[in-house]
Amino acid sequence: MDQDQQLVRLIADGDRDAFSALYQRHHRSVFAFALHMSGDRQAAEDVMQETFTGLMQSAKTYDAERAPVLAFLLGIARNQVLRRLRYEHRHLTLVDAAIDSLPGSESTAQITIRNEIVETVRKSVLSLPTHYREVVVLCELQEMSYEEAARILACPVGTVRSRLNRARKMLLEKLRLIRGEDAPEAPPNSERCYA
Amino acid sequence: MRRSEFEYHLQLVTDPEDDSSPNATGGAGDARLPEEQLLSWAFGEIGTHVGQIAPSLETGQRV
Numbered sequence: 001m002d003q004d005q006q007l008v009r010l011i012a013d014g015d016r017d018a019f020s021a022l023y024q025r026h027h028r029s030v031f032a033f034a035l036h037m038s039g040d041r042q043a044a045e046d047v048m049q050e051t052f053t054g055l056m057q058s059a060k061t062y063d064a065e066r067a068p069v070l071a072f073l074l075g076i077a078r079n080q081v082l083r084r085l086r087y088e089h090r091h092l093t094l095v096d097a098a099i100d101s102l103p104g105s106e107s108t109a110q111i112t113i114r115n116e117i118v119e120t121v122r123k124s125v126l127s128l129p130t131h132y133r134e135v136v137v138l139c140e141l142q143e144m145s146y147e148e149a150a151r152i153l154a155c156p157v158g159t160v161r162s163r164l165n166r167a168r169k170m171l172l173e174k175l176r177l178i179r180g181e182d183a184p185e186a187p188p189n190s191e192r193c194y195a
Numbered sequence: 196m197r198r199s200e201f202e203y204h205l206q207l208v209t210d211p212e213d214d215s216s217p218n219a220t221g222g223a224g225d226a227r228l229p230e231e232q233l234l235s236w237a238f239g240e241i242g243t244h245v246g247q248i249a250p251s252l253e254t255g256q257r258v
Contacts, residue, residue, distance in 0.1 A: 023258060031250045036241075045254040052258045114240075121237035140235075141242040168234065175230045 004069035005062075012059035023052055026070055029142065030077050036137040037081045039126045047084070051077040071151040078134065078152060085130060117175075124174040132167035139164050 001009075004025065010018035027048060034047035054076045062072055125136050138149040139160065146164075150157045 023255070027255070027258070028246070028249065032245050032248070035245055035248065041248075045250050048250055049254055049258050117233065118237050118240045121234065122241050125241075136238075140238040141245065143242065168231075171234055172230045175234055 001064065002068075005064045008055075008059050008062050008064075008069055008072075011056065012062070019052075019056065022055070022069070026073055027052070029070060030073055033074055033077050033137060033142060034081055036125070036141050037078075037130075037133060038084065039122075043081075043084060047077055047080045050080045054080070067151040068148075071148060074138075074152045075154070082130065120174065121171065124171050128167055128170060132163055132170065135160050135163045136167045136171070 004022065007018045007022040007025075011022065030051050031044055031048045034044035034051075035041060038044055038047070051073055055073060058076070062069070066072075067075070125133060125141075128136065134153060135149060138144045138152060139146065144152075146157045146160045149160045153160065
């Protein structure tokens with residue numbers, strides 16, 4: 001039994017310190033998953049909160065044989081995200097949730113093009129159908145293995161692989177639209193953030 | 196930002212027919228299509244950036 005599993009066992013017995021310790025270990029991964037999937041910071045915070053609240057209620061049912069604790073948590077987070085997407089009927093949008101301009105030594109034009117590319121990919125990921133988006137988020141943005149993603153999504157590894165392959169092709173099609181285009185002019189204010 | 200890396204990807208995007216590009220000369224040692232390399236680069240940028248964003252302290256306290 002690893003440390004996470006020991007913590008979940010303690011949480012099931014009502015140990016608040018164990019809950020706090022597990023939260024500190026994994027809340028960023030849960031938050032990042034929800035943010036990637038929703039593109040909305042407030043929604044991601046809500047999902048993170050609901051996920052850990054859900055953990056308190058379901059710790060007794062956790063089966064270490066089936067999945068590592070992080071996969072269990074991301075499975076809860078996934079259900080919360082999907083519920084929200086269904087409820088709010090929004091597949092993508094959230095175009096205000098843009099990536100910050102990162103500091104660098106490039107020229108303004110380079111920064112603009114770089115941000116344009118990253119933004120295009122980010123929005124393209126958000127525009128993917130949910131079952132494609134989640135494999136991109138898990139395997140590409142959160143760098144999980146196919147096996148880990150398969151546990152979280154409760155599907156065969158081959159399904160993860162084929163969905164990721166299809167999702168990459170869809171994203172490549174969108175990226176090809178960028179090629180050959182002139183660099184866009186710098187916006188008056190390129191400071192953008194998740195808000 | 197890793198400037199040389201970005202400039203390399205930028206060149207792939209903006210000068211796809213340039214015979215002197217790193218891809219054409221094999222300098223990068225990467226046989227993938229330029230768009231595939233660009234996509235992987237963008238994934239890295241997005242993943243790194245979002246990974247640095249923390250939820251608010253208020254949410255943490257509520258949890």
